Amino acid sequence: MKVMKPLTIVIAVLLSVSLFAQTQIGLNGVGGKIGYVDPEGGIESTIGFGVVADLGTITPKIAFEADIFYWGKSYDFGFGSDVKFSSFTISALGKYLFAESKEQLRPYAGAGLGLAIGKSKVEYTDPWTGSKASESDSDSDIVIHLCGGTKYRLSPQLDGFAELRYTLGDLDVLSILVGAIYSLK
Template identity: 35%
Template sequence: MRKTSFSFLILALICFMSVNPALAGDSSGGQEIQLRETEKSESSQGSMNVDFSGIGGKIGLVDPDENIKSTVGFGLHVDLGTITPTLRLEGNLDYWSKSQDSRHRNFPCERYNRDLSFGLTVKHALAAEGSIIPYAGGGFGFHLVREEREFSRDAPYDDWEKSGVHPGLHGIGGVEGRFSPQMRGDVEIRYTINDPSNFGIFFGVMYSLKR
């Protein structure tokens, strides 16, 4: 899945840049001027400006540990403003689930796993200017996890399930650019330390509520 994920990353980057040629290096035109004016306006408000600034969503591939097969992940995120000019705060709501055939002590069973999490992420911009900005960061959250096992009738085990709420940490890295003064997108790699831990790659968009 790791090779598939990085192939998906390259494909997503190509698609991301082809949607808007300005992101691939064309710095001329009214859109670029509007973008620079927006960035100057945001930076002039002070080094710390924490508020509800935008809302968006994301979709991607998740590769959990513990022999769980890859699956699709979804998420909602909100822009909570800036801590410093290069540090941005976001709130996250993420979800993935997977149902698959498995085995427990050589007996076949149906296995179901789910992870619903909410938390905060801090993104650090690694460049001050540019059409495409690389970033890295991390955060923490709480995960509502659930696992179920359903056995066949001839198995000497009863069906069981377990669930709980666990704290988790995550690290991220990616690139971000703008489609328009109000809309930006990103391609992001994320590793989450939890039970089970997981590796994911996502494409997301964020709509700015500020004009």
């Protein structure tokens, strides 16, 4: 019985060392992205843009990424009335890489969570008096991202990517994104 406790500790230490030997968590790269955004709910498609952080891998096949993404859409209805919609999302994603990191073309599938902050604003100018009025509303929502895409090694320090992402939340959004990540390591 006295042998079991030290043996258990040794096994636990060896397993944790093995796990940490494969883990490369940290800021490994930064980049940007741009894409076509198609929100539901009667809002027409638009262009969005954002920044990406490569946060490393937990195993050679499971990568972590964080991003900040923004899109907005405005409508001018004439007679002094404008409507504006925008969304700002902060997200963390896990991606399963189907190919090894040394491969030039690396397809992936992933999922993640995000905080989406949406805003809408209506501005109106009375055509007879010239007085202006506005009404705005904002809302925050936890969203789920489902994505698939591929990374392509452009150079030893630069990866390009193309991604199809579907975001589930109060406002579901389909996005087709392209971008690049510069490796810091």
